[in-house]
Amino acid sequence: MADGAEVRLRPVVESDLGMFRRLLTEPFLIGLDWSGFEDAQRPARRFAQDGYLGEQDGRLIPEVRGQVCGLLSYRRGLYGGTATYWEIGIVLLPEWRGRGIGWRAQALLSDYLFSHSPVQRIQAGTHAENTAEQKSLVKAGFQLEGVVRACEFRAGAWRDGYLYSRLRDDPAPVVTPLPDQPAS
Numbered sequence: 001m002a003d004g005a006e007v008r009l010r011p012v013v014e015s016d017l018g019m020f021r022r023l024l025t026e027p028f029l030i031g032l033d034w035s036g037f038e039d040a041q042r043p044a045r046r047f048a049q050d051g052y053l054g055e056q057d058g059r060l061i062p063e064v065r066g067q068v069c070g071l072l073s074y075r076r077g078l079y080g081g082t083a084t085y086w087e088i089g090i091v092l093l094p095e096w097r098g099r100g101i102g103w104r105a106q107a108l109l110s111d112y113l114f115s116h117s118p119v120q121r122i123q124a125g126t127h128a129e130n131t132a133e134q135k136s137l138v139k140a141g142f143q144l145e146g147v148v149r150a151c152e153f154r155a156g157a158w159r160d161g162y163l164y165s166r167l168r169d170d171p172a173p174v175v176t177p178l179p180d181q182p183a184s
């Protein structure tokens with residue numbers, strides 16, 4: 001990866017579906033969020049339906065110099081009957097982790113969602129042991145709100161989640177180009 005490379009987001013295209021299938025069928029590729037084998041045909045059905053650009057949820061692809069790094073997700077939620085918000089998620093393929101792409105991609109997705117929808121709030125959850133995602137969210141402009149107790153069943157047990165948020169008027173980080181790194 002050469003100096004000055006930027007993280008860019010784009011919609012899903014058909015050639016991304018192989019990666020989506022891998023994430024549903026290869027244990028541990030997804031990281032801590034692995035929740036068992038899932039229907040590998042689902043991504044193709046969803047892509048045919050709306051290209052993963054739905055009103056309630058969607059996905060975008062983070063790229064560096066045209067290379068696919070993983071996926072970003074967003075899902076609409078509702079507080080108090082009227083206050084809609086987005087919950088975002090991210091998975092980078094293992095070879096793209098630890099290079100500064102995660103926080104940049106999540107900052108860019110937040111900017112995109114604030115630009116194209118009137119929500120006041122974007123939230124993200126992660127695990128107590130996921131130090132990389134906790135740091136990545138803070139660098140993307142998110143703040144820790146608290147611990148949501150026993151909110152997910154994962155790896156044989158009910159586990160706590162850490163809830164983060166970024167509000168529309170919170171300071172947005174400057175998304176700089178990636179630092180110089182060895183060629184991938």
Ligand SMILES: CC(C)(COP(=O)(O)OP(=O)(O)OC[C@H]1O[C@@H](n2cnc3c(N)ncnc32)[C@H](O)[C@@H]1OP(=O)(O)O)[C@@H](O)C(=O)NCCC(=O)NCCS
Nearest residue numbers: 031091092097098099100101102103126131132133135136
């Ligand atoms: C979590 C994830 C998105 C983070 O993205 P990333 O590009 O790897 O991390 P970033 O480059 O944004 O790093 C952010 C910070 O975390 C640190 N970090 C990165 N990997 C780390 C690790 N394995 N352990 C501890 N800290 C780590 C970085 O050093 C950086 O901190 P610094 O600025 O103090 O140096 C990515 O690793 C990933 O996709 N993991 C698997 C899927 C996953 O866990 N998704 C989130 C589910 S909630």
